[in-house]
Amino acid sequence: MGSAPDPNDLTARAAIRNAALRLFADRGADAVTVREIATQAGVSPALILHHFGSKDGLRAEVDAYAAQAFDAIFEAMPADELVEFLAGGAAGGSLAEAFARGFPHGSPLPAYLGRLFLTHDPAGAALFGRWYAMTRRLFDLMVEAGAARPTDDPAVRAAFFLVNDLALILLRTQIATVIGSDPLEPDGVERWGREAGKVYAEGAFQAPAKE
Amino acid sequence: MGSAPDPNDLTARAAIRNAALRLFADRGADAVTVREIATQAGVSPALILHHFGSKDGLRAEVDAYAAQAFDAIFEAMPADELVEFLAGGAAGGSLAEAFARGFPHGSPLPAYLGRLFLTHDPAGAALFGRWYAMTRRLFDLMVEAGAARPTDDPAVRAAFFLVNDLALILLRTQIATVIGSDPLEPDGVERWGREAGKVYAEGAFQAPAKE
């Protein structure tokens, strides 16, 4: 929430927050103990309560921190720029690509996002709503610009594209296993973007060959 | 695992299993207590341990039960039939549609599947692998039959289609909120299938209008 670069960041407080973020993303907040976070952050369990009041307080702060990070991704994707980008023929500009670009290798935030959606966290619902509205607007602009075909069910189409994009983040590890590249690392982004771009531009099915 | 219709099903044992399945799917096994399952199933906590040995034993049995249900869906989708179906021009035959058809309204299994994937459960990884192999085979057959365009990265294309399909299940509630239909209920399946079919058949983007 605080916009100013908090001076008491990079402190034990921040170390606790970061450790909690990573552990929560990996295994879920319920499965992580305060003592475990403390060990990981190199502090005593009591200090966590001293700084955050309770485990739930820490949880709330980590949630807010993650939400802020996601909003940063969100705001780094201005719609106008995207229209130009897409209209230029490239298939990029997806949320997943923004993730790959915005979050360094090994960041716990993609996994955290998955948990946000799976646990039906209200913060996750709000995030989804905002991203959906953005996708919807984007397609309106693209149709207007002649870059996308019109459709009679734009609500579903926007949702279709959005969740396809999110699937890349949610199923990241499974995808990496079967295709041999992490789809949030440059190599995987490239392969995925090319294939998705082809399907989105011209489809994948065709009338079967006559005989 | 047992193929014969176990005579001691529809008993307290089955009631416990069903209650656990629903609770695990909704909130995750770690967040559910044995006492809670017992209350829901109308038995005493001790009976759960009597029947399943431990909470982990129950968890394993519920996992196996769910895996069996998913495999039933899997086997209800023979590839040959699918090829004909898809080649016929319809966009159906997706995993999500099979889910909608195979699981009654309000079944906890779709949510359970989400947890399987999100928690990096090995059973989830195995399931994903099998479904991926099936998708991969399906596309090979379709290309052979002239129903799908060839691609130089078939591994990514198969993964792309599979995860798009799974996204529908994983993000079901969020989708339902924004499009106004549950995508695993007949109405939503219809809308989603039509839109996805259009995109997969002919794409959604086009060169911008010249001027």
Place this chain on the structure above:
DNA sequence: ACGGGGACTGAACACGCGTTTAGCATACTG
């Protein structure tokens, strides 16, 4: 120099968890 306050800790506490145990009915077997 010194007093005060915040960062920090070790030890303990209360509680809820999974689990154990002893025992009660019921029903089947000889």
Place this chain on the structure above:
DNA sequence: CAGTATGCTAAACGCGTGTTCAGTCCCCGT
């Protein structure tokens, strides 16, 4: 009818959890 296995329960146990508390250290203003 005794004997015994089975389905089931109430009560308790040990343990790990989130949390509290009393106190130590150390920096910083006066």
